[in-house]
Amino acid sequence: MILTEPVAPVTIETTVNGETVRAVVSPRQSLADFLRDDLGLTGTRIGCEHGVCGTCTVVFDGRTARSCLLLAVQADGATIETIEGATRSGRLASLQAAFRARSALQCGFCTAGVLLTAAEVIEEGVSDPTALRHALSGNLCRCTGYQAIVEAIAKVAAGTPHD
Amino acid sequence: MTEPVTIDAPVGVPLPTARSARLVNGAGRFVADARPAGGLEVAFVRSAHASARILSIDAAAARAMPGVAAVLTAADLAPILKSFRGTHGAFPDLVAPRQTALAADIVRWSGEPVALVLAASRAVAEDAAELVEIDYDPLPAVADPRAAVAEGAPAIHPEAPDNVALTLIHEKGDVDAAFAQAAHVAELAFSFGRVTGVPLETRGIVATYEAGERRLTVSMSHQCPHQMNVEFAGLLGLDVEKVRVSCLDVGGGFGVKQQLYGDELAVCAAAMLTGRPVRFIADRLESMVSDIHAREHVVTGRIAVDGEGRILAFDIDDLFAIGAYSQYPRSSAGEIRSVIGLAGAPYRFCAMRGRARVVFQNKPPSGHYRGVGHPIGCAVTEGLVDAGAAAAGIDPLEFRRINLLTAADLPYASPNGTTFPRLTFPQCLDALEKAVDLPAVHRDVAAGRAEGRCLGLGIVAFVEQTSRGSGFYGDGGVAVSSRDSCTIRLEPTGGLRCLSSVTEQGQGSEMGVTQIVAAAVGVPLERVEVVTGDTAATAQGGGTWGSRCLAIGGEAAWHAGRKLRTEILELAGSLLQADPATLRLMDGAIHDASGARMSLADLAVTAHYRPHAFGGRHPQLVQSADYSPLDGPFRAGSGFQLSLVEVDVELGSVKLLRHVVVHEAGRIVNPLLADEQIRGAVAQGLGSALFEELTFDAEGQPLATTLADYRLPEASDLPDIEVVHAKAPPIPGSALGAAGLGEAGTVGAAAAVFNAVNDALAPYGGRVSAMPLTMGRILAGLGRVKG
Numbered sequence A: 001m002i003l004t005e006p007v008a009p010v011t012i013e014t015t016v017n018g019e020t021v022r023a024v025v026s027p028r029q030s031l032a033d034f035l036r037d038d039l040g041l042t043g044t045r046i047g048c049e050h051g052v053c054g055t056c057t058v059v060f061d062g063r064t065a066r067s068c069l070l071l072a073v074q075a076d077g078a079t080i081e082t083i084e085g086a087t088r089s090g091r092l093a094s095l096q097a098a099f100r101a102r103s104a105l106q107c108g109f110c111t112a113g114v115l116l117t118a119a120e121v122i123e124e125g126v127s128d129p130t131a132l133r134h135a136l137s138g139n140l141c142r143c144t145g146y147q148a149i150v151e152a153i154a155k156v157a158a159g160t161p162h163d
Numbered sequence B: 001m002t003e004p005v006t007i008d009a010p011v012g013v014p015l016p017t018a019r020s021a022r023l024v025n026g027a028g029r030f031v032a033d034a035r036p037a038g039g040l041e042v043a044f045v046r047s048a049h050a051s052a053r054i055l056s057i058d059a060a061a062a063r064a065m066p067g068v069a070a071v072l073t074a075a076d077l078a079p080i081l082k083s084f085r086g087t088h089g090a091f092p093d094l095v096a097p098r099q100t101a102l103a104a105d106i107v108r109w110s111g112e113p114v115a116l117v118l119a120a121s122r123a124v125a126e127d128a129a130e131l132v133e134i135d136y137d138p139l140p141a142v143a144d145p146r147a148a149v150a151e152g153a154p155a156i157h158p159e160a161p162d163n164v165a166l167t168l169i170h171e172k173g174d175v176d177a178a179f180a181q182a183a184h185v186a187e188l189a190f191s192f193g194r195v196t197g198v199p200l201e202t203r204g205i206v207a208t209y210e211a212g213e214r215r216l217t218v219s220m221s222h223q224c225p226h227q228m229n230v231e232f233a234g235l236l237g238l239d240v241e242k243v244r245v246s247c248l249d250v251g252g253g254f255g256v257k258q259q260l261y262g263d264e265l266a267v268c269a270a271a272m273l274t275g276r277p278v279r280f281i282a283d284r285l286e287s288m289v290s291d292i293h294a295r296e297h298v299v300t301g302r303i304a305v306d307g308e309g310r311i312l313a314f315d316i317d318d319l320f321a322i323g324a325y326s327q328y329p330r331s332s333a334g335e336i337r338s339v340i341g342l343a344g345a346p347y348r349f350c351a352m353r354g355r356a357r358v359v360f361q362n363k364p365p366s367g368h369y370r371g372v373g374h375p376i377g378c379a380v381t382e383g384l385v386d387a388g389a390a391a392a393g394i395d396p397l398e399f400r401r402i403n404l405l406t407a408a409d410l411p412y413a414s415p416n417g418t419t420f421p422r423l424t425f426p427q428c429l430d431a432l433e434k435a436v437d438l439p440a441v442h443r444d445v446a447a448g449r450a451e452g453r454c455l456g457l458g459i460v461a462f463v464e465q466t467s468r469g470s471g472f473y474g475d476g477g478v479a480v481s482s483r484d485s486c487t488i489r490l491e492p493t494g495g496l497r498c499l500s501s502v503t504e505q506g507q508g509s510e511m512g513v514t515q516i517v518a519a520a521v522g523v524p525l526e527r528v529e530v531v532t533g534d535t536a537a538t539a540q541g542g543g544t545w546g547s548r549c550l551a552i553g554g555e556a557a558w559h560a561g562r563k564l565r566t567e568i569l570e571l572a573g574s575l576l577q578a579d580p581a582t583l584r585l586m587d588g589a590i591h592d593a594s595g596a597r598m599s600l601a602d603l604a605v606t607a608h609y610r611p612h613a614f615g616g617r618h619p620q621l622v623q624s625a626d627y628s629p630l631d632g633p634f635r636a637g638s639g640f641q642l643s644l645v646e647v648d649v650e651l652g653s654v655k656l657l658r659h660v661v662v663h664e665a666g667r668i669v670n671p672l673l674a675d676e677q678i679r680g681a682v683a684q685g686l687g688s689a690l691f692e693e694l695t696f697d698a699e700g701q702p703l704a705t706t707l708a709d710y711r712l713p714e715a716s717d718l719p720d721i722e723v724v725h726a727k728a729p730p731i732p733g734s735a736l737g738a739a740g741l742g743e744a745g746t747v748g749a750a751a752a753v754f755n756a757v758n759d760a761l762a763p764y765g766g767r768v769s770a771m772p773l774t775m776g777r778i779l780a781g782l783g784r785v786k787g
């Protein structure tokens, strides 16, 4: 369908990285575009816009989600955390340090999505490299070949108490 | 001639990159992250036909849409934008039809840009693009390379009635006699599917034009900003020095971002025509039909072997399909050079015949993807070598040992037409046998097979030609630089700011330069800041292509650093009233035999603000050096790759059980980053071996336009990749003595898997000849389904 007529914008209220945001958005705007273009949270990357690559991963109501497959209007009433928020809170600090030390990133375009996914996977108690590889299969990385990513995550997972 | 020197830490130390500090925080800056004030967004109208005549373009409805600033076609751009041809002086017979940024009369691939819509937002631009009505008269299309050269195939360009852009014939030695006297001859057919680089950050560009000064400022995601600066200026009729191209963080390149694209050129022209900043960020769907493609080959080959297991000759016939045009500015001819010029490269033999035909087809143009033709040359050679070994009844590794080049053979003028001054296969073989218990691997394979498992082992040798000299492009009349430069400034605090023409897409070239400069001058690593990717800041240089950043740009950095160090010590000598030859600069301090005498910071402050203190000498505090390999066409890396696979004979799937790379490329500046370069490159080779293929229907319609259809390797598809560095002295001819290594992993990875899978299928009487080795092809190779 071609939208030649302007579509009425919608007002949403959402919590992004701990701050309440009221915004007027177009009903067809993706959450990824809203975060990047309207809120300037450009750490969320767009690699495909069709749900395959995982670079747009954010935490949406406590679970990782692909912000390119969500609409901004769906964020109404939701709580969202992006790489910027997760960095500021410090909850990714050990993963970020491990990624740097192990050179688990090259261009860094996939890294925000990989880190947010990795944190969730560690929380779920996954630490075995093979299981980590499966848990990461929704996050593409074209640069590294994944081994350094898996090793960095495994190292942090091994040092993370889990119950 | 400069010879390798002793270089201290931090060169040779495994260190994470400096820029990863911002990238892990999500604070990287990529071209899509900013929008210029008052700017326009672009959506392209791309051809839906693979071959058609444009009868008319009606953009009235699109132009009338609120928010649309302009719709531009080839006719609108023509007054300010030149057309271009991907010629190459080394191939005077290459048919390189003229190309325009937007298609003018005829579209020749599905996805070719035809019109550009400029609007306040990309969403509006996309809506308006849908309203641009193009009346096409469809023409017959040719997609398959064999169909393109078949009798009576429709001609894609009038200049090439048989669709052949170039035929390259190479013959050295008495090939017919070699095959006639051979004790064993093996012959194989191969075909390689079209692939592309898929950097996760798509291409993007923001262009701003200032009409009063005729000044074009471009920010783009690219590997070679100086090349683009020169090209944009030339094609848009601007002065090179009034054009500035800069790159922010670049999200992977792999050759995709080494080219000139019509759509990006059209964006610059649009900025000039509208007087407003214009921004274009490719979406993934258009990337898949507009980024350069690569490596679609159909090859047959023969190998002749004597009764002692010695290789006598190779005979290779290659059909390389380049799509609709020869890519500008580098041309699409380079890939066949590697297939012919690297055939049999690791081995001693006496005769070679090669024929390569470059053919047009109605698909996107083919350009230089990581490794260019190396992976094809390696897979063909190593497939034939395994077949030759089997014909001779000799173990494949033993067969290689008989035939591999040794120090005694060097320099080796190979019958393939390439002279190799330095290769290190004996050292690599030694390292392979130390790192891998090969007898145990063979026992495991035998034991697994006895249990009914379909296991296979492939071990291949490879050569990577890196760090090209200026002969190929320079003498070919192509404006591609083989030089790189480095300027180092001493700042008033004793820190260094380096402006280097190497570029960074994640591989770590910037970090390598940082380490080299720290070592060359004698300052702590943290006091070296490296600026790259901006043509207004750095001197001319080639940027990233052909595995060259550290071997060339690093060499320039070393010499610039030594010059600055010399000046610093002379200035210090003047202040300390000492002979500079008795002084040393270490860790940011000037020492004499008795210890530290003065900090570099103190010296720098004095030199900047009290220059009169140096007895009439003017402190320069900035030094530059430039480097290009003048001594040869390339520097070679050598290596082996080992692949152990298990094939599921019911499903046709392949499981990669083990992958080992043994590699030697002279001095390694940063072992951590070098290993990760190799791993990442191997992953791309494994992708093209098993999953990746840009498929098309017979009419040239692309079938793989999403990342769901074009399957990149996922974490769970890949094994750990073991990397072993063979030891050999630095490469003669330069201080650093490094070859490049960014493509080495890709060169041999697919060949190793290909041989391993065929080794696995052999006991079942099966064989595969087409990559990627999809489940369907493997089942067909086993005779379980029809191919």
Ligand code: FES
Binding pocket: A045, A046, A047, A048, A049, A050, A051, A052, A053, A054, A055, A056, A057, A066, A067, A068, A069
């Ligand atoms: S951009 Fe969302 S999954 Fe690729």
Ligand code: FES
Binding pocket: A104, A105, A106, A107, A108, A109, A110, A111, A140, A141, A142, A143, A144, B200, B251, B252, B506
């Ligand atoms: S680091 Fe480049 S895509 Fe992962």
